[in-house]
Amino acid sequence: MELGHVLSEGKTKIVYAHPTDPDLAILFHKDGITAGDGARRHVIAGKGALAGQTTANVFRLLNRAGIATHFVDAPEPTLTVVRRCVMIPLEVVMRRVPAGSYLRRHPEAAGQRFDPPLVEFFLKDDARHDPQITPDEIVTQGIATPAEVEQMITTGQEVFTTLEAAWATLDVTLVDLKIEFGRASDGTLLVADVIDNDSWRIWPGGDPNRMLDKQVYRNAQVVDEDVLADVYARYAQVAELTGRWEV
Numbered sequence: 471m472e473l474g475h476v477l478s479e480g481k482t483k484i485v486y487a488h489p490t491d492p493d494l495a496i497l498f499h500k501d502g503i504t505a506g507d508g509a510r511r512h513v514i515a516g517k518g519a520l521a522g523q524t525t526a527n528v529f530r531l532l533n534r535a536g537i538a539t540h541f542v543d544a545p546e547p548t549l550t551v552v553r554r555c556v557m558i559p560l561e562v563v564m565r566r567v568p569a570g571s572y573l574r575r576h577p578e579a580a581g582q583r584f585d586p587p588l589v590e591f592f593l594k595d596d597a598r599h600d601p602q603i604t605p606d607e608i609v610t611q612g613i614a615t616p617a618e619v620e621q622m623i624t625t626g627q628e629v630f631t632t633l634e635a636a637w638a639t640l641d642v643t644l645v646d647l648k649i650e651f652g653r654a655s656d657g658t659l660l661v662a663d664v665i666d667n668d669s670w671r672i673w674p675g676g677d678p679n680r681m682l683d684k685q686v687y688r689n690a691q692v693v694d695e696d697v698l699a700d701v702y703a704r705y706a707q708v709a710e711l712t713g714r715w716e717v
């Protein structure tokens with residue numbers, strides 16, 4: 471499809487204006503994969519198309535569940551048409567099981583289960599390695615209103631439980647998940663950005679040794695062709711599995 475001008479470019483996607491509708495934008499999913507705030511970076515041919523497919527599968531499910539998201543359509547595997555938003559510079563992380571940075575901060579929590587899912591906020595700032603930020607700091611720094619913080623917590627938990635239930639039908643445990651929000655032109659808060667295999671920890675049968683997500687790439691001591699082929703295979707599997715949620 472025809473693209474408008476570039477609005478912004480990140481490590482894994484380019485955001486284009488829509489050629490005719492100012493209320494829409496188009497995400498192009500790139501083949502890049504990065505970790506460690508961009509310190510590690512590779513290109514995996516076809517990864518962008520798989521990311522686009524997974525994102526479309528996830529957002530269609532969320533839209534069907536009645537959750538307000540920016541997703542409109544996916545006319546091609548690498549392209550996502552979305553409602554244009556001003557992004558809120560926060561990563562909103564929901565956790566059912568302590569893992570990753572939470573376990574490093576709270577080693578005593580190993581084996582615990584959060585019900586409802588725990589919600590944490592991180593400020594998007596690569597130079598400062600995305601520091602954690604409290605709801606009070608979000609409000610006092612003018613990043614979001616108290617009502618928006620409440621909504622991000624409630625909607626975040628709803629997104630988590632919706633995806634958790636979908637993965638459970640495939641005997642896959644959703645461990646944690648990162649999402650982002652944006653404000654549409656009318657001020658409505660929408661689940662925005664991408665939600666793909668870079669955004670969560672997913673453990674088939676609840677077994678971390680069988681993880682299908684990006685953590686495989688983050689954990690690799692040395693990244694060679696075999697590791698990249700293995701990462702591609704897992705992303706392909708996740709695109710196929712999330713496609714089964716389609717009714």
Ligand code: 5GP
Binds near residue numbers: 569668
């Ligand atoms: P943790 O804080 O334990 O490192 O990550 C929690 C969850 O958020 C994991 O599922 C992880 O994949 C996701 N996450 C954390 N930071 C980022 C990020 O910068 N980009 C993406 N795509 N996901 C992230």
